[in-house]
C-alpha cells in the first residue's frame with residue numbers, strides 16, 4: 001500500500017503556534033527574562049483569567065489533566081474504599097485518576113446518540129445498587145459536548161454524590177448557557193497541546209467555587225506547603241509552570257473565536273456528509289458543542305481509516321478499547337453494549353482551527369469516494 005505523506009492530521013498544535021507566533025514568542029521571552037519559572041505572576045494571572053472566563057470563583061494550575069482529576073477527587077474527600085462512577089469510553093487517564101486516589105471506578109452506560117454518559121441509566125443504576133460506597137460521579141464531556149449537567153446535578157444531589165467534571169475535551173462547552181466546569185463541585189481541565197486550549201507542554205487546572213477544596217489542591221500541588229519548606233500534609237509536586245501559563249494567557253483570548261471556527265468546519269462536514277451513509281455527530285438541544293473532535297460512525301471504520309490514510313488523511317479513534325476491556329481496568333463480567341458499539345465504530349475526522357472550508361471539502365471528497373461505501 002503506498003501511503004501518501006499526511007496532508008491532514010486529526011489535530012495540529014503547530015498551527016496554533018503559527019497563528020499567534022509573535023505574541024507567543026514575546027510571552028516566552030518575557031518569562032525567560034523575568035528569572036521566575038515556577039508558580040509566579042504568569043500562573044497567578046492565568047488562574048484569575050481562566051476562572052473569570054469560566055465563571056468559577058477559583059482556579060488552581062497543576063501539571064496535567066490527570067493530576068487535576070486526581071487532586072480534585074482527593075479534595076472532595078474521595079479515597080480508599082470509595083467508588084466513583086464514570087463512563088468506559090474515555091481516555092484511560094480518567095480511570096487512572098480515580099484509581100490513584102485509592103477508589104474504584106464503576107462504569108455507567110452512554111447514550112447511543114451523543115455517546116455521553118446516559119444520566120437516566122445512571123439514575124437507574126444508583127437506584128438498583130443503593131451502595132453507600134458510591135461517593136462521586138465523573139461526567140466526561142467527550143468530544144467537546146457537555147453531559148446533561150442540569151439533570152446530572154439533580155440525580156447527584158438526590159444520591160448525595162459529589163460531581164467532579166472531566167473537562168479535558170470541553171473548554172468552552174455549555175449547557176443552558178453555563179460553561180462545563182462551572183457545574184460540578186470541582187472540575188478538571190487539561191492543557192495538553194491538542195486540546196482546544198493547549199499549552200506547548202503539559203498543563204492542567206482544577207476549577208470550582210469551593211474555596212476550601214481549592215485551597216487543598218493548592219497545598220497538595222506543592223509538597224503540602226502552607227508556609228515555605230513546612231509541609232502541612234505530604235502533598236506532591238504538580239505545578240503549572242510560568243512558560244506554559246504565559247502561553248495559555250496568549251491563547252485564552254483567542255479560544256472563543258477558535259471554537260466558533262471549529263463549529264463552522266463541523267457544520268461544513270455535516271452538510272457534505274449528510275447522505276454519505278456515515279452516522280454523523282449528534283448535538284443535544286440546549287448545548288454548545290466546541291468540536292474538540294468531529295466523530296462519525298461506520299461499521300467498517302477500520303477499512304475507512306486505512307483508505308483515508310493512503311490518501312494523506314490521518315483520522316483518529318477515540319477510543320478503540322473501552323476501559324472495562326483494557327488490561328488495567330478489566331471487568332470481564334460487565335457488558336455495556338452502547339459503549340462497546342461506539343468504540344468499534346467511531347472515527348475522528350481532522351478538525352482544528354488550522355483548517356479551512358476548502359480542506360474540509362477535499363477531505364469529504366475522499367471520504368465519499370471510499371470503497372467502504374461501495
Ligand SMILES: *Cc1c(COP(=O)(O)O)cnc(C)c1O
Nearest residue numbers: 064065066091093168169190192
Ligand atoms: C486529555 C484527557 C485527560 C488527561 O489529560 P492529561 O493532561 O493528558 O493528563 C483526561 N480526560 C480526558 C477526557 C482527556 O481527553
